[in-house]
Amino acid sequence: xxxxxxxxxxxxxxxxxxxxxxxxxxxxxxxxxxxxxxxxxxxxxxxxxxxxxxxxxxxxxxxxxxxxxxxxxxxxxxxxxxxxxxxxxxxxxxxxxxxxxxxxxxxxxxxxxxxxxxxxxxxxxxxxxxxxxxxxxxxxxxxxxxxxxxxxxxxxxxxxxxxxxxxxxxxxxxxxxxxxxxxxxxxxxxxxxxxxxxxxxxxxxxxxxxxxxxxxxxxxxxxxxxxxxxxxxxxxxxxxxxxxxxxxxxxxxxxxxxxxxxxxxxxxxxxxxxxxxxxxxxxxxxxxxxxx
Numbered sequence: 001x002x003x004x005x006x007x008x009x010x011x012x013x014x015x016x017x018x019x020x021x022x023x024x025x026x027x028x029x030x031x032x033x034x035x036x037x038x039x040x041x042x043x044x045x046x047x048x049x050x051x052x053x054x055x056x057x058x059x060x061x062x063x064x065x066x067x068x069x070x071x072x073x074x075x076x077x078x079x080x081x082x083x084x085x086x087x088x089x090x091x092x093x094x095x096x097x098x099x100x101x102x103x104x105x106x107x108x109x110x111x112x113x114x115x116x117x118x119x120x121x122x123x124x125x126x127x128x129x130x131x132x133x134x135x136x137x138x139x140x141x142x143x144x145x146x147x148x149x150x151x152x153x154x155x156x157x158x159x160x161x162x163x164x165x166x167x168x169x170x171x172x173x174x175x176x177x178x179x180x181x182x183x184x185x186x187x188x189x190x191x192x193x194x195x196x197x198x199x200x201x202x203x204x205x206x207x208x209x210x211x212x213x214x215x216x217x218x219x220x221x222x223x224x225x226x227x228x229x230x231x232x233x234x235x236x237x238x239x240x241x242x243x244x245x246x247x248x249x250x251x252x253x254x255x256x257x258x259x260x261x262x263x264x265x266x267x268x269x270x271x272x273x274x275x276x277x278x279x280x281x282x283x284x285x286x287x288x289x290x291x292x
Contacts, residue, residue, distance in 0.1 A: 035116050036090040045069055048097050057140055059133035062124070065089075065117040066110035066137055069102050077145040077289050078106040082134065084152030084177075085211050086204035088116035091151065094278055101282060104289050105147070108137060112154070114207040121203035123210035127218045131160040138167050145169055147288060149281070151274045152244055153177050153211060156219060162233065163225040170232045170288050172281060174274045177244045178226075179251035180219035226255035234262045234284055236277065238269030 036044075038054050045052040050069040057064050067089065072078070079101070081092040089109030096107050111118040113133050124130055134157065138146060147170040150158035155176025162168045177183070233256055237249040253263055264280075266273050274281070 036088060041067055057136040059136050062113050062119045064110060064113055064133050066108055068106055068108050069096055072106045072141050074142045076106050078108060078143045079147045079149060080108045082150040082154035082158050083112060084154050085208040104286060115204055123207040125211050125214040127156050127160050127222055130157045135165055143167060160222055160225055162231055163228040168231050172284060173235045175237055175241055175244050175271050176248055179248045180216045182245045182247040183216045229256060229260060233260050236264045236266055236273055238266040238273050240268055241271045243271040
């Protein structure tokens with residue numbers, strides 16, 4: 001009996017199997033980068049009767065994309081949203097589409113350097129450089145009354161900005177990865193780190209891993225900055241957060257001046273309180289804009 005006849009079906013099935021795996025990997029690689037194209041943003045805001053304003057700033061030769069539901073008016077208060085890792089400005093879409101917030105302030109979302117449409121795939125692991133790149137937006141529009149809203153890996157960047165720039169009047173920090181001592185590592189993250197598997201991971205995951213690999217050192221280097229913050233800080237953390245440990249709340253209480261800090265413990269909640277506590281955070285923002 002010809003053994004080749006028996007091998008053909010197996011070879012054919014194996015070829016189909018690996019082809020399907022490759023297609024799935026490519027699809028995952030594309031979809032998991034969380035990108036919102038300019039056209040998609042235009043469609044999203046058109047549905048609520050807004051003409052999204054999409055702009056860019058350059059920092060150290062890298063182009064950072066940011067957008068707002070309306071034209072930015074320097075005479076109004078501004079809220080700038082800073083996402084985590086991985087992520088994009090689209091993480092804050094519920095806030096950007098909220099009519100009460102739109103009527104109260106300039107709402108500005110951005111793709112941090114390395115993510116979305118801001119030089120995707122090329123990591124900028126320096127917290128200081130990330131802070132400076134976002135500050136370029138404030139400089140460009142001559143904004144004077146700025147509130148930062150930051151989540152997860154975005155929180156230390158916001159903290160750095162609050163320590164460095166007097167234009168920052170208030171920071172709403174949510175589930176921040178701020179304590180070097182309590183940096184948490186996940187085995188799944190190694191897939192974006194190992195050379196043998198890194199190629200198959202989305203670019204945003206690779207950037208997140210690059211940031212993660214230097215984050216402990218970056219947090220250690222900026223620890224003294226937290227005590228330099230003179231503007232108001234509201235910090236939220238869920239007691240059941242298994243991604244960024246609740247111990248980070250203790251770090252904030254120990255390092256941010258009590259005179260400027262309001263710490264809000266969210267009992268029984270996890271890492272995604274930026275979504276589940278939307279009404280609470282929105283209320284905090286509106287109250288500060290109105291009453292200071």
